[in-house]
Amino acid sequence: MKHNRPLGLNERRNLLTGMLLLAFLLSLFAVDNDKGLMHSGGWATLTRLFSSLLSPDFSADLLKLALQSTWLTFAYALITLSLSMFGGFCLSIFASGVLFRSLILQGAARAILGFLRAIHELIWAWFFVAAVGLNPIGAVFALAIPYSGYLGKIYADTLQAVPSKPIFALKEAGATPMQCLIYGYLPQALPTMLSYTMYRLECAIRSSSVLSFVGLGGIGMQIQLSLQDLKYDQVWTFLIFLIGLIVLVDRWSYAIRSRVK
Numbered sequence: 001m002k003h004n005r006p007l008g009l010n011e012r013r014n015l016l017t018g019m020l021l022l023a024f025l026l027s028l029f030a031v032d033n034d035k036g037l038m039h040s041g042g043w044a045t046l047t048r049l050f051s052s053l054l055s056p057d058f059s060a061d062l063l064k065l066a067l068q069s070t071w072l073t074f075a076y077a078l079i080t081l082s083l084s085m086f087g088g089f090c091l092s093i094f095a096s097g098v099l100f101r102s103l104i105l106q107g108a109a110r111a112i113l114g115f116l117r118a119i120h121e122l123i124w125a126w127f128f129v130a131a132v133g134l135n136p137i138g139a140v141f142a143l144a145i146p147y148s149g150y151l152g153k154i155y156a157d158t159l160q161a162v163p164s165k166p167i168f169a170l171k172e173a174g175a176t177p178m179q180c181l182i183y184g185y186l187p188q189a190l191p192t193m194l195s196y197t198m199y200r201l202e203c204a205i206r207s208s209s210v211l212s213f214v215g216l217g218g219i220g221m222q223i224q225l226s227l228q229d230l231k232y233d234q235v236w237t238f239l240i241f242l243i244g245l246i247v248l249v250d251r252w253s254y255a256i257r258s259r260v261k
Contacts, residue, residue: 048230048232052232052233052235052236053236055233056233056234056236056237056240057231057233057234057236057237058237062234062237063237065222066219066222066237066238066241067241069217069218069219069221069222069238069241070218070219070241070242070244070245072217072218072219073205073208073209073218073219073220073242073245074205074245074249076136076139076140076204076208076216076217076218077201077204077205077207077208078201078204079140079144080140080143080144080147080204080207080208081147081197081200081201081204083140083141083144083148084143084144084147084148084150084151084200084204085151085197087144087145087148087151087152088113088147088148088149088150088151088152088153088154088155089151089152089155090152091109091112091113091148091152091156092109092113092151092152092153092155092156092159093159093181094106094108094109095109095110095113095152095153095156096155096156096157096159096160097160098159098160098177098180098181098185099177099178099181109152109156110153110156112149113148113149113152113153113156114149114153115149116145116146116148116149116152117146117149117150117153118149119145119146120146121142121143121145121146121147121207121211122142122210122211124141124142124143124145124146125138125139125142125211127142128141128142136216136217139208139211139216140216142211143204143207143208143211147200147203147204150200151196151197151200154192154193154196155189155193158189158192158193158196159185159189161189162184162185162188162189163188166184166188167180167184167185170183170184190260191257191260194256194257194260195253195257198249198252198253198256198257199253201249201253202246202249202250202253205242205245205246205249206242206246208220209223209242212224219238219241219242219245222234222238223235223238223239223242226238
């Protein structure tokens with residue numbers, strides 16, 4: 001008597017991919033275009049947008065504006081990351097238990113970190129718009145709050161994953177918990193913490209561009225204004241500057257991580 005062979009991992013993955021693709025195709029046919037859900041001129045707009053990629057606007061005035069907006073976006077991202085690093089590191093000390101062995105403190109700190117990163121920065125932005133209006137301060141804190149949760153979670157997990165033998169040797173030599181943190185935990189955890197922090201800087205740059213609608217300004221606002229004016233050649237100019245900024249930050253991150261290692 002033959003028994004049905006269970007599906008392997010690759011077969012199940014292919015089956016799931018096929019089912020998702022089929023569901024996507026069926027959803028396209030289920031859309032009612034007569035009710036205005038689909039934009040009738042969408043393809044024409046998309047064609048104009050991508051054709052403008054071949055001829056971006058490189059006029060002197062626009063390049064100057066793009067450079068200023070890029071620098072402003074980078075400055076906001078750095079401010080956001082600085083606040084997030086401070087908040088995340090302070091919470092990670094309690095969440096990791098490297099200084100305080102209280103399970104209550106660890107649980108409370110991890111609950112706070114979970115709460116901070118559970119709410120998206122766009123929702124935080126809406127809260128701050130209602131509280132302080134359209135200004136850069138609200139946008140910066142809307143980014144810094146969830147980013148503190150992201151960084152704090154990684155920092156805490158990294159500190160907990162540090163090998164215990166060097167820490168035990170420091171304790172046997174009479175080191176205090178603070179000395180163990182400075183001379184034992186941090187030197188071993190720093191490369192991983194720094195690598196993730198630099199990755200979050202890239203994320204902060206992109207998020208700063210998205211949050212232009214709450215008064216943050218920068219290159220995201222210029223992209224938004226150019227799209228509203230249908231100046232797609234200017235849109236690509238600003239996007240080129242944004243991509244260039246991300247690439248430069250990535251190279252900067254690689255150089256820093258190489259020196260730390």
